[in-house]
Amino acid sequence: MAVVKLFLEVTVLSAISAYVLDNRIVYPTPPGCSWEGKEYNHGDGINRDNCSMCECHMGQIVCMYPNCPVFHHNCVDVVTIKCGCHHCPNGYNCKFGNLTLQYGTDYRPDETTICSCVEGEYNAVCRPFGCEYQGKMYSEEIFHPSPCVTCRCYPHTNVQNCSLNACINKPLVCVDATVEAGTCCHVCPNGPNCFAGNRKIPAGIDYNDGGQICRCPEPNHEMHFGSSGPQAICNLVGPMAPPSSTTHPLQVL
Known part of the structure; x- marks a missing residue:
């Protein structure tokens, strides 16, 4: 009966990765790993490439890779450097047709349009340049939508301030004004x-x-x-x- 009991204990404890032998808890040896024809024990380091740190863990190859610099912006001529990190050799830029525009610079394809490189965008983002007053666009800093109105335009923000022209408030001394x-x-x-x-x-x-x-x-x-x-x-x-x-x-x- 004692032999059978010991067999049962070994069977049950093996299911939880450990067993009792001579009143001692014995843990089995974790499985190893195989990489390119070479065997590795649990916990061994594995040299896969120059960009990763790998080791054998419970029969699986576990790797950690280095962090690349945060790549917030974009460029049309991006290159891949060491360990898969991206780099813009000519600075951040974007496309407008056949033109390459540098990040932070504006391009005016016409009098009423302005195009800019925006963070994370491959193509330039274009918007109206100037100010809209009663359905018409004005690109001048000072414009007169009518003889009685003078406006100042802030074209980069599309905001304008308009006011009525001031006239000298005196009675007219003629009948043909x-x-x-x-x-x-x-x-x-x-x-x-x-x-x-x-x-x-x-x-x-x-x-x-x-x-x-x-x-x-x-x-x-x-x-x-x-x-x-x-x-x-x-x-x-x-x-x-x-x-x-x-x-x-x-x-x-």
């Missing part, structure tokens, strides 16, 4: 003038229509304004003039 070129400000191209009825007369000039004499005051004098602009000051003359017309105040049409 026009907008000055390149601004939104009105000017009097023919100098100060007024309406006498439907007739335009220059400032400081009398107009006699037979029934009244009208004068447009000079700009430094008080002017009278109607819905259509400055109005002349008129005096009745002839038979229609009242007896005191020489002292009667001027009437506005």
